[in-house]
Amino acid sequence: MASIDIDAPGTSQLFIGNEAIARGALEAGIGFAAAYPGTPSSEILGSLAAVAKKSGIYAEWSVNEKVAVEAAAGASFAGIRALAAMKQNGINVVSDFLANVVMSGTGKAGLVLISCDDPSAISSSNEQDTRPIAKWLDIPLVEPGDFQEAKDMTKWLFDLSEELGTLCMLRSVTRIAHARGNVKLGGLPRKEHKAYFEQLHDLKRVTPTTFMPVPSSIRHSFLHMKMDRAREKFELSPFNRYVGPDKAGLLIVTCGSCWLYSQDAVKALKLDDKVGILKLGTLWPLPEKFVAEYLNKSQNILVVEEIDPFLERSIMEMIANLPPSSPHPTFYGKRSGHLNAYGELNPDMVIKAIANILHISYQSRDIEYGRKAEAATKSYVPGRTLTFCPGCPHRATFWAIKNALKLDGRNGLVTGDIGCYSMALGPAGFFQLRTMHCMGAGSGVANGLGKLGQFGFNQPVLAVIGDSTFYHAGIPALINGIYNQSNFVLIILDNGGTAMTGFQPHPGTGMTAMGEPTKVVSMEALCRSLGARVELCDPFDFKSTTATLLEMMAEGGGAKVVIMRRECELVRSRKEKKPPYKVYVDPDKCIGEACGCDRLCTRVFQCPGLIWDKKAGKAKIDDVICTGCGVCADVCPQGAIIKEKT
Amino acid sequence: MSAKKLNKDPLNLIITGVGGQGNVIISLIIGNAFVKEGYLVTVGETYGASQRGGPVMSQLRISTESQYSPFIPDGCADIILGMEPVETLRMLGRYGNSSVITMVNSRPIYSIDVTAGQAEYPELQSLLNTIKELSAKTWVINATAEAQKMGSPVFANAILIGALIGSGILPIDKTSVEAVLRETFLREIVTNLAAFNKGFELVK
Numbered sequence: 001m002a003s004i005d006i007d008a009p010g011t012s013q014l015f016i017g018n019e020a021i022a023r024g025a026l027e028a029g030i031g032f033a034a035a036y037p038g039t040p041s042s043e044i045l046g047s048l049a050a051v052a053k054k055s056g057i058y059a060e061w062s063v064n065e066k067v068a069v070e071a072a073a074g075a076s077f078a079g080i081r082a083l084a085a086m087k088q089n090g091i092n093v094v095s096d097f098l099a100n101v102v103m104s105g106t107g108k109a110g111l112v113l114i115s116c117d118d119p120s121a122i123s124s125s126n127e128q129d130t131r132p133i134a135k136w137l138d139i140p141l142v143e144p145g146d147f148q149e150a151k152d153m154t155k156w157l158f159d160l161s162e163e164l165g166t167l168c169m170l171r172s173v174t175r176i177a178h179a180r181g182n183v184k185l186g187g188l189p190r191k192e193h194k195a196y197f198e199q200l201h202d203l204k205r206v207t208p209t210t211f212m213p214v215p216s217s218i219r220h221s222f223l224h225m226k227m228d229r230a231r232e233k234f235e236l237s238p239f240n241r242y243v244g245p246d247k248a249g250l251l252i253v254t255c256g257s258c259w260l261y262s263q264d265a266v267k268a269l270k271l272d273d274k275v276g277i278l279k280l281g282t283l284w285p286l287p288e289k290f291v292a293e294y295l296n297k298s299q300n301i302l303v304v305e306e307i308d309p310f311l312e313r314s315i316m317e318m319i320a321n322l323p324p325s326s327p328h329p330t331f332y333g334k335r336s337g338h339l340n341a342y343g344e345l346n347p348d349m350v351i352k353a354i355a356n357i358l359h360i361s362y363q364s365r366d367i368e369y370g371r372k373a374e375a376a377t378k379s380y381v382p383g384r385t386l387t388f389c390p391g392c393p394h395r396a397t398f399w400a401i402k403n404a405l406k407l408d409g410r411n412g413l414v415t416g417d418i419g420c421y422s423m424a425l426g427p428a429g430f431f432q433l434r435t436m437h438c439m440g441a442g443s444g445v446a447n448g449l450g451k452l453g454q455f456g457f458n459q460p461v462l463a464v465i466g467d468s469t470f471y472h473a474g475i476p477a478l479i480n481g482i483y484n485q486s487n488f489v490l491i492i493l494d495n496g497g498t499a500m501t502g503f504q505p506h507p508g509t510g511m512t513a514m515g516e517p518t519k520v521v522s523m524e525a526l527c528r529s530l531g532a533r534v535e536l537c538d539p540f541d542f543k544s545t546t547a548t549l550l551e552m553m554a555e556g557g558g559a560k561v562v563i564m565r566r567e568c569e570l571v572r573s574r575k576e577k578k579p580p581y582k583v584y585v586d587p588d589k590c591i592g593e594a595c596g597c598d599r600l601c602t603r604v605f606q607c608p609g610l611i612w613d614k615k616a617g618k619a620k621i622d623d624v625i626c627t628g629c630g631v632c633a634d635v636c637p638q639g640a641i642i643k644e645k646t
Numbered sequence: 647m648s649a650k651k652l653n654k655d656p657l658n659l660i661i662t663g664v665g666g667q668g669n670v671i672i673s674l675i676i677g678n679a680f681v682k683e684g685y686l687v688t689v690g691e692t693y694g695a696s697q698r699g700g701p702v703m704s705q706l707r708i709s710t711e712s713q714y715s716p717f718i719p720d721g722c723a724d725i726i727l728g729m730e731p732v733e734t735l736r737m738l739g740r741y742g743n744s745s746v747i748t749m750v751n752s753r754p755i756y757s758i759d760v761t762a763g764q765a766e767y768p769e770l771q772s773l774l775n776t777i778k779e780l781s782a783k784t785w786v787i788n789a790t791a792e793a794q795k796m797g798s799p800v801f802a803n804a805i806l807i808g809a810l811i812g813s814g815i816l817p818i819d820k821t822s823v824e825a826v827l828r829e830t831f832l833r834e835i836v837t838n839l840a841a842f843n844k845g846f847e848l849v850k
Contacts, residue, residue: 014689257716376738
């Protein structure tokens with residue numbers, strides 16, 4: 001399996017879209033890459049960081065997305081091609097800087113922003129289409145329709161960014177970012193990077209990229225000129241093309257992964273000679289002349305895109321500007337209800353939309369088989385609710401939280417945000433989480449709740465936040481809680497890395513993205529320096545963790561901090577092959593359903609390593625799943641679960 | 647290497663199991679073996695930390711003609727490789743058809759819904775019979791049990807890949823897959839190759 005820096009031009013490699021993007025950046029000769037991890041974007045910086053030293057580039061995990069883009073802009077200002085990558089939420093975090101950098105323009109070297117959207121919010125707290133920010137802030141925007149384009153477009157965007165003197169954006173979605181496909185490689189440039197920030201006094205003649213104290217409204221007018229120039233370039237782009245008959249019964253206009261779905265759908269329906277596809281790669285500014293030329297292919301237009309009707313609306317706006325004599329086709333898509341304006345699409349949804357518009361029927365399999373298969377699934381296949389991994393410290397933490405809140409007795413609650421621990425909204429964390437919004441939001445929301453004492457509020461407030469999230473967005477909320485004396489306990493779930501997105505290092509780990517040791521930004525030293533009371537707990541030690549939580553809740557006063565420190569089990573098991581304990585159930589001690597606990601271990605604690613032996617009527621350890629953390633031994637009131645040091 | 651024409655193009659292969667079992671690595675190995683032989687391959691998968699313990703699947707679309715989308719349309723699977731029995735049936739329910747070929751690891755993984763008593767895990771033999779009834783051909787492999795004999799359940803992955811190649815239902819050579827295995831499993835390559843060959847022999 002090839003690394004993204006393989007020097008084999010012309011060969012075809014099986015890359016995920018994110019690797020293709022990273023390869024495109026290498027082929028463009030970037031020198032600087034920065035990102036904050038977030039599914040589905042993380043492998044872009046991850047794969048660049050893995051080859052950074054060899055390739056003579058710099059790559060970093062920044063503390064958050066705003067700093068990532070600002071850092072990348074710094075490189076661009078000093079003449080180094082730079083890339084920043086993030087998931088949709090990151091675009092919100094960095095939007096203030098984006099709104100400024102489009103006014104200033106970039107430096108001599110290209111600056112490219114990669115935004116990976118997660119339609120259906122498969123790994124996200126929200127569902128959001130980031131394309132509208134390109135329209136809102138005047139950013140040239142492209143969207144790759146396959147893996148090859150993910151590489152080729154990224155490479156080309158650096159040239160475009162330099163030619164226009166503005167930041168350019170590539171929008172990707174989960175099914176490009178995280179799917180794999182063939183990518184034919186180009187060559188890797190071998191050039192020395194030389195960085196220098198040119199200032200006014202260095203120059204005999206100012207260039208368009210020189211920083212000048214020019215009023216914003218004038219710079220805004222320059223930006224509009226850049227966008228006009230971008231539109232001219234887009235009119236001729238090979239990333240926009242039409243496939244299909246000269247005159248079509250239906251014209252599909254599409255972009256991104258929907259280009260693949262649309263082709264699949266037309267093939268499945270065998271309508272190649274009736275349905276045409278206009279595939280757009282350059283989305284904003286819309287190449288209006290190019291689009292207008294193909295709109296008369298059919299009287300019926302179906303726009304297929306994820307998530308918002310972005311193209312659909314843009315094309316309608318465009319048509320409103322055409323002379324009255326031009327054709328005014330009927331539009332189908334999200335506004336007509338033929339496709340959803342939420343969730344991701346797939347070939348079946350496009351098949352259904354086409355079949356509906358053209359009044360044709362489609363059957364993918366024998367009806368009788370379908371009936372039988374669906375009936376068997378219904379009667380035989382149990383659900384599989386998501387849960388924390390076996391041996392996960394979060395399960396233990398939420399067990400302690402649940403018990404502490406119960407013992408406290410004032411109906412306390414937990415606020416939270418994004419991370420594996422978001423699953424505490426459900427049975428994995430015993431339904432303890434009550435709010436879940438963006439990065440750091442649990443700590444912010446707790447600030448408000450913690451100040452409601454004067455209105456009779458006396459419920460204890462616990463805010464959970466991951467270690468990486470704490471550095472990203474938790475610190476201002478904690479400072480606020482100390483300054484304004486808000487009464488809440490901030491629980492930092494320190495599992496030693498950015499676990500949910502693949503164990504990327506963060507400022508508390510002492511390791512850089514490029515694998516170099518670095519200074520540790522100690523979260524406990526930081527919190528103490530702010531004046532907070534800080535307690536360290538091991539979540540696997542229920543008893544003392546529960547006692548600490550109880551005491552902190554009872555104390556009152558301003559914001560306090562509990563650090564739950566225990567390494568993510570997936571990291572531990574990679575380092576230490578041997579489980580810490582051999583765990584088994586003593587069948588003589590487990591009295592099964594006769595026990596007053598009512599199967600506390602399997603019914604409530606629900607670690608996947610614990611199963612219920614129905615025949616014997618006793619709990620059992622599944623030795624394929626159990627990681628030997630030994631926590632369940634402390635959950636069993638009968639002492640029937642035995643842990644022995646290995 | 648140039649690709650042999652496929653009897654059915656695209657060839658739609660599903661690999662399914664439970665998060666953490668290793669279906670991503672299997673899809674990567676098989677996908678890379680096809681790319682080495684000159685095919686156009688698209689692999690789609692359910693991904694992300696939150697999927698652990700949940701149902702997961704990879705979908706491979708293999709073609710000599712074009713780059714397909716990472717989603718197999720409903721009812722259009724050609725081959726289903728199941729690392730877990732009920733997950734195999736779940737896939738048959740949505741993607742199966744009267745000519746689908748199934749290979750299934752017989753070791754159940756109970757979900758928390760089952761252990762909590764909110765759902766029932768079906769009796770294994772009748773579950774396997776249902777899978778057989780819904781498939782044109784079925785192989786049942788005791789991959790986890792064989793892997794545990796070799797020292798760890800993780801070797802079930804290499805056993806299943808070996809069985810898939812040994813069954814002859816994929817148009818790729820054993821040697822191309824072995825080459826990819828060597829590139830993938832840098833550690834424990836000896837046991838993984840032994841597991842691969844074990845799987846290969848199990849279906850002979």
